Amino acid sequence: MSTPQLVVHRDKELMAQAAAARLITKIVDAQASRGSASIVLTGGRNGNGLLAALAAAPARDAIDWARLDLWWGDERFLPEGDPDRNVTQARAALLDSVPLDPERVHAMPASDGPHGTDVEAAAAAYAKELGRAAGPENRGAVPAFDVLMLGVGPDTHVASLFPELPAVRETERTVVGVRGAPKPPPTRVTLTLPAIRAAREVWLLAAGEDKANAAAIALSGAGEIQAPAAGARGRSRTLWLLDTAAASQLPRSLYPPATP
Numbered sequence: 194m195s196t197p198q199l200v201v202h203r204d205k206e207l208m209a210q211a212a213a214a215r216l217i218t219k220i221v222d223a224q225a226s227r228g229s230a231s232i233v234l235t236g237g238r239n240g241n242g243l244l245a246a247l248a249a250a251p252a253r254d255a256i257d258w259a260r261l262d263l264w265w266g267d268e269r270f271l272p273e274g275d276p277d278r279n280v281t282q283a284r285a286a287l288l289d290s291v292p293l294d295p296e297r298v299h300a301m302p303a304s305d306g307p308h309g310t311d312v313e314a315a316a317a318a319y320a321k322e323l324g325r326a327a328g329p330e331n332r333g334a335v336p337a338f339d340v341l342m343l344g345v346g347p348d349t350h351v352a353s354l355f356p357e358l359p360a361v362r363e364t365e366r367t368v369v370g371v372r373g374a375p376k377p378p379p380t381r382v383t384l385t386l387p388a389i390r391a392a393r394e395v396w397l398l399a400a401g402e403d404k405a406n407a408a409a410i411a412l413s414g415a416g417e418i419q420a421p422a423a424g425a426r427g428r429s430r431t432l433w434l435l436d437t438a439a440a441s442q443l444p445r446s447l448y449p450p451a452t453p
């Protein structure tokens with residue numbers, strides 16, 4: 194697993210624009226080398242801010258939208274179309290305005306879908322969908338996502354992996370249901386750390402003063418059960434994208450980088 198690298202931007206707007214530019218390049222490169230790209234989206238203000246910046250970026254149409262798979266790191270287990278669902282917000286920010294292949298937009302199940310309110314059945318169905326998309330080189334578990342993005346919560350949660358709750362301790366399953374999440378809504382579906390770590394690159398997004406403590410804890414050697422963001426690592430790259438406010442409490446040894 195890769196060691197985190199940090200990129201600190203002046204403010205959250207610039208962070209969103211720079212991350213969107215970075216994502217366009219990643220997708221175009223993956224499509225050039227492998228024929229298609231697979232990206233895992235995150236909810237939250239920063240994840241949606243990035244999608245809105247991508248929608249406004251002139252270079253966005255360098256992406257071949259029909260050869261892009263979109264997955265989600267977590268979802269609030271609510272009815273289809275609920276404004277609080279991550280997929281609803283992503284559609285409004287970007288997805289509805291680009292020519293994606295609907296078959297390749299892998300939204301997590303809604304609470305009024307085929308599994309009803311059974312969140313574990315919904316999680317198992319998503320795990321199966323991921324398994325179908327995974328090549329044999331990935332042992333059938335999850336695809337080797339090109340980029341998996343995660344917003345970081347003020348309590349160091351990522352996806353719906355909250356400190357000390359059972360989901361963050363999962364070592365076998367790739368997707369689990371969450372009940373009793375400290376942030377509403379309490380019922381959610383989430384990728385687990387093993388699924389997150391299958392990604393080539395993991396990008397953690399943190400902007401604002403309320404993230405400063407979480408970033409400092411997660412980047413200072415905390416354990417992943419207490420600080421889930423600390424366990425979110427990519428196979429070849431782990432990138433923390435921060436604004437100066439979120440970076441303000443990082444240990445001096447991490448930021449600014451030491452000069453040679």
Ligand SMILES: O=C(O)[C@H](O)[C@@H](O)[C@H](O)[C@H](O)COP(=O)(O)O
Nearest residue numbers: 236237238239240344345346352
């Ligand atoms: O499911 C949720 O309740 C949110 O999506 C949450 O997980 C969010 O991603 C982080 O708290 C970061 O949020 P911001 O990017 O809004 O700071």
